[in-house]
Amino acid sequence: MKPAPFVHHAPRSVADAVAVLAEVGHDGKVLAGGQSLIPILNMRLASPAHLVDINQVAGLADVTVSDTEVRVGALVRHAQLEHHDEAYAALPLLRQALVNVAHPVIRNRGTTVGSIAHADAAGEMPAMLALTDGVVEAVSASASREIAVADFFEGALETSLTPEELAVAVRFRRFAAGTGTSFMERARRHGDYAMAGVAAAVRTSDGLIADARLSFVSVTDVPRSLDVTEVFAGQEPESVDWSAAADLVHAAIEPEGDIHATAEYRAMLAVELARLTLAQAARRSVAAHQVARDTEGPAA
Amino acid sequence: MTEPVTEELLDLTLTVNGVPRHAKAPARRLLSDFLRHDLQLTGTHVGCEHGVCGACTVLVDGQPMRSCLMFAITAQAHEITTVEGLGTIDSMGPVQQAFTECHGLQCGFCTPGFLTTITAYLEDHPHPTSDEAREAISGNLCRCTGYQNIVKSVLRAAEIKAEIRAEIRAELAAGTTAEVDGA
Numbered sequence: 418m419k420p421a422p423f424v425h426h427a428p429r430s431v432a433d434a435v436a437v438l439a440e441v442g443h444d445g446k447v448l449a450g451g452q453s454l455i456p457i458l459n460m461r462l463a464s465p466a467h468l469v470d471i472n473q474v475a476g477l478a479d480v481t482v483s484d485t486e487v488r489v490g491a492l493v494r495h496a497q498l499e500h501h502d503e504a505y506a507a508l509p510l511l512r513q514a515l516v517n518v519a520h521p522v523i524r525n526r527g528t529t530v531g532s533i534a535h536a537d538a539a540g541e542m543p544a545m546l547a548l549t550d551g552v553v554e555a556v557s558a559s560a561s562r563e564i565a566v567a568d569f570f571e572g573a574l575e576t577s578l579t580p581e582e583l584a585v586a587v588r589f590r591r592f593a594a595g596t597g598t599s600f601m602e603r604a605r606r607h608g609d610y611a612m613a614g615v616a617a618a619v620r621t622s623d624g625l626i627a628d629a630r631l632s633f634v635s636v637t638d639v640p641r642s643l644d645v646t647e648v649f650a651g652q653e654p655e656s657v658d659w660s661a662a663a664d665l666v667h668a669a670i671e672p673e674g675d676i677h678a679t680a681e682y683r684a685m686l687a688v689e690l691a692r693l694t695l696a697q698a699a700r701r702s703v704a705a706h707q708v709a710r711d712t713e714g715p716a717a
Numbered sequence: 718m719t720e721p722v723t724e725e726l727l728d729l730t731l732t733v734n735g736v737p738r739h740a741k742a743p744a745r746r747l748l749s750d751f752l753r754h755d756l757q758l759t760g761t762h763v764g765c766e767h768g769v770c771g772a773c774t775v776l777v778d779g780q781p782m783r784s785c786l787m788f789a790i791t792a793q794a795h796e797i798t799t800v801e802g803l804g805t806i807d808s809m810g811p812v813q814q815a816f817t818e819c820h821g822l823q824c825g826f827c828t829p830g831f832l833t834t835i836t837a838y839l840e841d842h843p844h845p846t847s848d849e850a851r852e853a854i855s856g857n858l859c860r861c862t863g864y865q866n867i868v869k870s871v872l873r874a875a876e877i878k879a880e881i882r883a884e885i886r887a888e889l890a891a892g893t894t895a896e897v898d899g900a
Contacts, residue, residue, distance in 0.1 A: 418766040418767075419745065419747070419750070420745040420747075421745070422724050422743060422744075422745055423744060423745055424744065425727075425744035425745075425788070425790055427790075448788075448791075451786055451787060451788075451791075452768060452783075452786055455747075455768075455785075455786040455787070455788075456766075456767035456768055456786065458745075459747075459766050459767055459785070460767065468744070470788075470790070470791055472791050472794070473794065496780075519768075519856070520771075520855060520856025521781075521853075521856065522771065522774055522781045522782060522783060522834060522856045523768060523783070523786075523856065525777075525780045525781060525782050526777075526782045526783070526786065526787065606855070607852070607855050608855050608856055
């Protein structure tokens with residue numbers, strides 16, 4: 418239960434970090450918060466010869482909110498993003514999901530970008546990148562590129578990042594005005610890996626459903642979003658049957674059974690959580706329109 | 718057969734409980750092991766070594782973190798507080814005092830992790846409800862006491878802290894009056 422020996426690198430800048438990564442290639446691994454990586458090292462499931470510890474790298478610890486996106490640097494701890502009021506106002510979904518990421522003590526150290534780069538489909542934040550149609554910013558010694566979420570996750574714990582690249586930030590796209598979101602998961606104990614989790618975003622327009630999408634935790638191989646707009650478009654959120662997306666959900670997931678829950682149970686859970694989150698997201702969308710009308714009303 | 722790896726030992730300096738401490742250790746030394754093996758601060762306990770049990774929780778710049786999921790070399794940039802920094806047997810901190818009053822421990826193995834976690838929690842949440850106290854300790858495992866008395870200890874520690882704050886306020890108020898009298 419101790420890590421194998423490695424050479425520790427402590428670069429102070431992104432340029433220095435990617436220079437080391439270019440040199441060590443496949444033998445290198447990036448260490449940020451380490452809340453997923455260090456257990457793997459302790460159990461010797463991995464034993465990289467070089468660890469590139471980016472904790473001293475300047476300029477990676479900022480959360481920036483623009484009109485269209487929430488940008489999260491590679492050293493932003495989950496807790497920092499969770500308590501970031503501007504990020505919450507811009508994209509409530511992030512906090513709705515973050516409070517479910519492990520325990521507060523883990524969130525004090527673990528990073529959101531690290532969790533996404535780790536690409537565990539049982540993690541909450543990869544599913545948030547999927548639902549927001551986000552982007553990963555990757556830098557190497559020779560180039561910088563932006564990777565759309567659809568091209569980022571490739572398999573279980575696999576991404577399209579090359580060994581020479583450092584994920585310096587992710588950008589979660591903000592939803593259109595009047596969108597409501599919801600996140601729910603069920604675990605054996607609070608803070609454990611979820612047996613299933615679902616995030617939903619629903620936009621209503623003129624009192625009718627205009628857009629509805631989902632993403633999943635623990636029931637797919639690769640984090641991705643599912644557009645269910647076609648099932649609900651044009652219907653009234655108060656009277657719609659939110660379980661009508663069940664067939665689409667079933668087709669999109671491939672849960673596996675384990676000691677905590679059978680595959681069938683996880684599938685049932687995902688379908689039920691989809692129904693509940695869609696309904697809650699829709700209520701929040703309607704409420705958002707109401708708040709907008711109330712605040713505009715007297716001023717107009 | 719590959720050659721045995723000779724590891725480079727690095728000079729590490731960590732600020733632990735307010736005191737700079739030096740020791741030589743390899744880069745792979747976990748903070749938990751550095752505290753216990755290299756600094757002989759054996760109050761921090763090592764349970765699962767993958768972040769689940771919470772026994773090794775220490776405060777890093779006042780925030781509770783798992784010392785088994787952090788390398789000593791990375792921790793050099795921070796102020797570390799271990800259970801030894803929370804009080805002594807003759808002068809216990811409020812959380813330690815509450816645990817003794819409420820029978821918040823039996824074997825005591827998990828206790829250092831609870832004490833550090835709760836100490837930090839009460840700084841931000843001075844008046845927790847019973848449910849909030851339970852949520853606050855949800856990341857720490859205890860296999861003998863059970864959680865009833867630990868929840869009670871959290872609530873009692875909050876009371877003790879409130880009593881201390883009230884005393885300080887009273888002393889300050891008295892001090893102000895004395896100054897006014899003396900003027």
